[in-house]
Amino acid sequence: xxxxxxxxxxxxxxxxxxxxxxxxxxxxxxxxxxxxxxxxxxxxxxxxxxxxxxxxxxxxxxxxxxxxxxxxxxxxxxxxxxxxxxxxxxxxxxxxxxxxxxxxxxxxxxxxxxxxxxxxxxxxxxxxxxxxxxxxxxxxxxxxxxxxxxxxxxxxxxxxxxxxxxxxxxxxxxxxxxxxxxxxxxxxxxxxxxxxxxxxxxxxxxxxxxxxxxxxxxxxxxxxxxxxxxxxxxxxxxxxxxxxxxxxxxxxxxxxxxxxxxxxxx
Numbered sequence: 001x002x003x004x005x006x007x008x009x010x011x012x013x014x015x016x017x018x019x020x021x022x023x024x025x026x027x028x029x030x031x032x033x034x035x036x037x038x039x040x041x042x043x044x045x046x047x048x049x050x051x052x053x054x055x056x057x058x059x060x061x062x063x064x065x066x067x068x069x070x071x072x073x074x075x076x077x078x079x080x081x082x083x084x085x086x087x088x089x090x091x092x093x094x095x096x097x098x099x100x101x102x103x104x105x106x107x108x109x110x111x112x113x114x115x116x117x118x119x120x121x122x123x124x125x126x127x128x129x130x131x132x133x134x135x136x137x138x139x140x141x142x143x144x145x146x147x148x149x150x151x152x153x154x155x156x157x158x159x160x161x162x163x164x165x166x167x168x169x170x171x172x173x174x175x176x177x178x179x180x181x182x183x184x185x186x187x188x189x190x191x192x193x194x195x196x197x198x199x200x201x202x203x204x205x206x207x208x209x210x211x212x213x214x215x216x217x218x219x220x221x222x223x224x225x226x227x228x229x230x231x232x233x234x235x236x237x238x239x240x241x242x243x244x245x246x247x248x249x250x251x252x253x254x255x256x257x258x259x260x261x262x263x264x265x266x
Contacts, residue, residue, distance in 0.1 A: 032109070032167045033244035039170045040252050045259035048173035053180060055264040061180050062187065062266070064149050068093065070188060074266070077229055078188035080138045083130055095148055096125045103131040105241065111164040112140035114147035124148055133238075135230040136246060139185050139253070140164055146181030154180075166245040169252040179256075186257035187266070190225075198222060199258035222254045 053061075066073045069090065081089075087097040096118060102110060112128040126144040130137055143164050154177065162177070172178035190198065198221050226232040234243055260266045 033241065033248050036167050036169060036248045037244065037251060040248065040255065043170060043173060043255075045173070045255040046263045049179070049256070049259045049263055052174065052176040053183070055266070057176075057180070058183060058260065058264055058266060060153060061146075061150060061183065064153055065146070065184050068149060069145055070184075072191075073184070074187045074191050075193075076191055077194065078138065078142060080134050080230060083128065083137060083141070086138075086141050090145065093148065094123055095145075096121075096123050098125060098127040099130045100127060101131045102129045108132065108241065108245065109165050109167065111136060111166065112144050113163040114144040114151075115162075116151055124151075133232055133242070133246065135226065135232040136249065138230075139189070139249065142185045142188055143181045146184040147177065149184070150177060150180040166248050169248060172252075182253065182256055183260060186253045186260060189230075189253055190257040192261075192266070194225065195257050195261045198225065198254075199261050219251075219254070222250060226250060 062073060070078060083097075083099050087099075091097065102108065108129070108131060110129050111132065112126065115125045115127075117123070118125040126141070126148065128137055128140045128144065132140070147162055168178075169182075172182055223234060232246065234247065238246070
């Protein structure tokens with residue numbers, strides 16, 4: 001990679017990350033996470049999924065991801081690897097990678113972003129914040145790779161960077177591109193057998209099921225699963241801000257996976 005190309009990537013990275021200011025939201029990181037959690041717990045993920053993506057589209061996304069990136073998607077949990085191994089393995093897809101360690105309260109709000117065309121080569125760029133827990137870093141890599149895959153599926157022409165922040169999960173429910181990328185994360189984290197175990201016991205067609213749609217069944221099981229498979233513990237080892245940030249992500253991806261199972265049997 002030439003110095004000119006590297007300069008273009010670093011310049012875009014700095015520009016995108018500088019544009020994400022939690023202070024502009026008028027709240028602290030903890031307040032933002034708390035509001036986000038309250039909002040996504042109330043949302044009907046089944047309705048949002050049906051509105052943004054039909055079953056055929058989801059299956060097309062899964063097929064593309066299985067063919068190009070994750071051959072065992074939805075059959076086995078995605079394994080965590082180091083950022084360097086992820087970049088080395090998937091650079092064959094023509095994607096440029098940039099990592100940034102942003103440990104400040106504002107920096108931690110950013111998980112990563114995807115840009116479709118960057119620099120003289122006009123190649124796509126994935127940037128991920130490595131100041132997070134490995135599970136969060138892995139989810140960010142998967143989400144941004146999802147953008148790369150779905151940009152081709154939906155023939156996206158936008159060159160604007162797509163930013164992943166923990167305060168935007170509810171917004172994703174109304175954005176097919178973001179929800180498609182999130183769906184790949186959910187399917188990677190909770191493959192079908194695990195999803196049936198955690199979420200398959202509730203019949204969404206029953207009256208009781210509809211009353212409970214905003215709840216997250218077996219959430220203790222979800223947290224235990226993250227501890228066992230991804231070494232993510234919601235205890236004193238995490239700061240308060242990170243704990244709430246990751247809780248928002250956990251709820252979002254779990255509710256989305258449940259919706260994929262109950263609405264589309266995926």
